Amino acid sequence: MNLIDYLISLRTGKVLLQSYHMNVKIALIYDIAQRLYKDRVSICIINYEKFLKLSGREIDQRCDESSYVIVFEAEGPPDLPMRYNLVTSFVKINRYFDDILKIDKVSTNLYKAQNNAGDLFIFSVINGEIIERKLRPIHEDIINFLKEYEGEIEIKDLINIISKKYEISRDNVRVELALLKELGIIEVKDRKVILTQLL
The missing domain is CATH 1.10.10.10 (Winged helix-like DNA-binding domain superfamily/Winged helix DNA-binding domain)
Structure with a gap:
């Protein structure tokens, strides 16, 4: 299973993406949004203006009870609404999450994401998209x-x-x-x- 498939499989839960790498978080949000649109799931991004300013990429969003809620760049528990599915942050937030993925840079345009179970996802970001990498x-x-x-x-x-x-x-x-x-x-x-x- 690749990283996007894994995150989509947890879409009814609560996931934290912890990383200092903004380009990775933006690419992940964009790729997840594209996948969820295909399943007719609406997206709601908290801190959308900040996302738009940093990414320059618009996402068609609608915030209602059935939306997949993304909190972009939360700095702590006070930034989280009552309901959320995906949170991006550069810090570990002290709240309940079904999984936390820590994302680190390995080398030039090669990243790894590791979840609580120790599963490892290796990928690159090319033209703003997540491209899965395999070991040679x-x-x-x-x-x-x-x-x-x-x-x-x-x-x-x-x-x-x-x-x-x-x-x-x-x-x-x-x-x-x-x-x-x-x-x-x-x-x-x-x-x-x-x-x-x-x-």
């Missing part, structure tokens, strides 16, 4: 090797195995390991690579 075969091989070795292997052994299989330099393997580390999938400790996240 080399990443999947690294993860599979770690699974075979019960989640832990000497870093030099893993680098040797992967560099031989893909016929690339050891430094290139280290670059790929660094990306997996940034994504929170592995950690490197005591000269070992440890699998921290099962995908």
Whole structure:
């Protein structure tokens, strides 16, 4: 399931998108709105003027009892109305949410979103739209090797195995390991690579 599908699946609940990255939050709101329009669900955005000023993108909205309510850039509990579905903020808000997705930048135009259950969504923002990204075969091989070795292997052994299989330099393997580390999938400790996240 990709990130937009996941958020749509929670549309009757309450979700917090916590991130410092405004372009990501705007793109997510816009993509969610487009999907909900197709299902004939009306959208209501609290702080719409702020959204419009920052995004430059109009969204046809109607606020009534059946609307999907988005609170754009809440700063705390006082900013939340009685009923809401999706809240964006740069801080964690101390209110009940069915799920909280923390969104971080991994590298140039590559982001990760992680929910309370530890599920990881990797994506880019291209022309204002969320584009899902998948791990490349080399990443999947690294993860599979770690699974075979019960989640832990000497870093030099893993680098040797992967560099031989893909016929690339050891430094290139280290670059790929660094990306997996940034994504929170592995950690490197005591000269070992440890699998921290099962995908």
